[in-house]
Amino acid sequence: MKYQPVIGLEVHVQLKTNTKIFCGCSTQFGSEPNSQTCPVCLGLPGALPVLNEKVVDYAIRAGLATPCQIAPRSVFARKNYFYPDLPKGYQISQYELPICEHGHLDIEVDGVGKRIGITRIHMEEDAGKLVHSDIPGLGSGSGVDLNRACTPLLEIVSEPDIRTADEAVAYLKKLHQIVVYLGICDGNMEEGSFRCDANVSVMPVGSDKFGTRTETKNVNSFRFVKQAIEHEIERQIEVIEEGGKIVQETRLFDPDSGTTRSMRGKEDAHDYRYFPDPDLVPLVISQDWVEATRQGMPELPEVKLARYQSELGLSLYDAEVLTATRPLAAYYEGGLAAGAQPKAAANWVMGEVTRGLNDNGLEIADCPVAPALLAELLALIDKGTISNKIAKTVFDEMWQNGGNPADIVAAKGLVQVSDTGEIEKIIDEIMAANMGQVEEFRGGKEKVFGFFVGQVMRASKGKANPGVVNDLLLAKLKG
Amino acid sequence: MELFDLTIHELHAKLKTKEISSVEATKACLQRIEATDERVNAFITVTADSALQAAAAADSRIARGEMDLLTGIPLALKDIFLTKGIRTTCASKILADFTPPYDATSWGRLQQRGAVLLGKLNQDEFAMGSSCESSAFGATRNPWNLECIPGGSSGGSAAAIAAQQAIATLGTDTGGSIRQPASHCGCVGLKPTYGRVSRYGVIAYASSLDQVGPMTRDVRDAAIMLGAIAGHDPLDSTSVDCAVPDYTAGLQGDLKGVKIGLPKEYYIDGLDPDVKSAMDRAIATYRALGAEFVDISLPNTDYAVACYYLIATAEASSNLARYDGVRFGHRAADAKSLAEMYRQTRAEGFGTEVKRRIMIGTYALSSGYYDAYYIKAQKVRTLIMQDFLKAFESVDVILTPVAPTPAFKVGEKTADPLQMYLSDIFTIPVNLAGTCAMSIPAGSSAAGLPIGLQLIGKPFGEAEIIRAAYAFEQATEWHRQKAQL
Known part of the structure; x- marks a missing residue:
């Protein structure tokens, strides 16, 4: 049996605003741990988020560039789960009413064009990160660095319109080019500014019913995306061929082996208990705001x-x-x-x-x-x-x-010599010194013409106008 | 009259003429706290040293002639307000040793005007309760009768005024937490319109309902305090950018032609007879003052308590997720894994009522139940809001009881959470509607416990209810009654 892979991509784009999405802390990469934090991004009691409007501008730009509909009213929602790098115990994201929906991106693979649908683009805050190596003063324990917490992200979700790893890479490269062009992302994949999760399933060719999908996380280069998807397609086909069933799960890409491995199954999936964040009012975007952003776009x-x-x-x-x-x-x-x-x-x-x-x-x-x-x-x-x-x-x-x-x-005296008299003088000297070759040319061996051009140019230290040299030389050689 | 028993405006007059100093007034309050708080337990933390320093600073400010109505006035705050460098517990074990690095906006505004902080007041843990019994620091007692609860959750804020420990206090009101204890302790409590006062730096219980407000000895003081803390705060996206009027300026207006609504759903058969007769007398007083009464209906009142306990708990379940032992607050010792650390920290740190509400809220937001509970409750909330807006098309102010009964006995309702929840039946709808209301002293029970009345106003109609409250206060003596300790 032949199989048709079905692929959808979720891309996280870190926005290059100077400050975080809900507070005034700097977003600079690589600073001393926890040096860029405040009550808001530390999730201290009583702290409240205030939306950075620049993030909205950037989201509108991304939406306009992947022609999406910009929602006149969108809502921030809380995604609830516990993890030490998530200071509030919830991530502020958008859920039911994202800022952008119904867009697309046109890609080309081997000369064949294809349109990939974009389901939605929404704004959210990033989490901090855990440091597990030895930490001064902590020994072998784990540390939490919240510099990255509350950094603005766009999540761009494609429709399951992608069918091959190459299409996936073409889509990602195109998207990467756009967000960098728009000036909203530095595009640095190594630092995680542009990262991708791939949803992959396979179904028998001719079927219109998608197979069970897996989500592969943490794929942070174009090469890895290709590897991860190709591996996941192969793995799924193998499982099915052997009579097994694909389980819905989250998998992690391992760049060292080029393979994916199970991270958590459906039964461990979080119930994120999304609900509208009561600390933020609904985001209302006027047509004027959209137009002003459009005017400012490259x-x-x-x-x-x-x-x-x-x-x-x-x-x-x-x-x-x-x-x-x-x-x-x-x-x-x-x-x-x-x-x-x-x-x-x-x-x-x-x-x-x-x-x-x-x-x-x-x-x-x-x-x-x-x-x-x-x-x-x-x-x-x-x-x-x-x-x-x-x-x-x-x-x-x-x-x-x-x-x-x-x-x-x-x-440097490099002005080109176009004076025919001066060039004629050089030609005459060269011809006089190379009568043998002159005879050869006149005898029909036209290849020696190149020799004369070279000699004249060299004698003029390259300054002779090549067009003038050609014309004069030809006339003189022909006698 | 003792120094600790003055109102803000009375003390201000004495400070202004330099008849007394802020240090003297502050010392009087601190001594009174010392003398009474073992019995009342209104304070979790008393900040005597910093209070005296602040009072001295206020005195020099007064000497320089840079005086404000609040300069040198000894106040106290519910322990839900973050105070930089001063322990802030929210009456929970999980924050028992938490010292915040910043000030709540509302406290910052009072501080800027030279107010003096006496300390941090007891409350129900995370403001979840109606009796001030769920505090990890022990129950607060009602100064009118130490066997009774002071109301909650801002029980300490009300008791400290009734016990003459502080001139005025701040509380927060999510479902009645300012108005109900004000009623039970015989003081004035004002819950402003949602968005009128910044919530920044106030520990969140239910973010869409929480609102900061003053608790005072009289209506003028409430007007002064509200004027000081109200107004847009760029750090709180839900605070509204609309002009703050001078609430003291409109106090004197008369009530001729003012239409007062009496919602039939609030005058129910089960109402305590003392509360009922207090309401009847209040209606007579208002009629004598020239007000007109209109019978109205708020038809969705019956659903308010259920609606509240879904929305408030849903928000609380998320708001309280940050108390995880990772960055601040209590952390369980000897946990063997991350999951165990979370479990034990929260098991040890939170009290029963808080756990109960986190569980209800988590359930209400869970996949498969969200539409049936949370979304349904939001729809009911919209209906309740519309009830009020419709009523305000025909009336200026709505008059109701604050609580169905006067203060009950300590321990009387702790075994039955539903009975406890019903004590907020008349206050909860106002929070759901997001509008403003206040409680003022309006009577006394046969047992000598204070009874308050509630005036509910239009959104951002604080000036109107303050005027109606002031007229009543001028016509009655209830606010002059003192608890005997």
């Missing part, structure tokens, strides 16, 4: 991709590379804004600029050559002041020591 990667092709005439490939991240696109667009031609700028950004970044392990934001200066350099090529080849030398100089391209060209 152009989304999908729209950019289309525009780069239709308006700038770039190939699909070039457009994809340049829109991959928002800073790279911003760099490229910075060049265009300074007057660079789209195609030339694309070639340079994808060529010299990217090479320089890779060689030096830099991010585009740290690129030592500002986009406006790159545009100036391209303008010099355009005007024929320097050749493309010389431009690379100038670019290297700009990368190493800064400065603007016109000054470097002047200082």
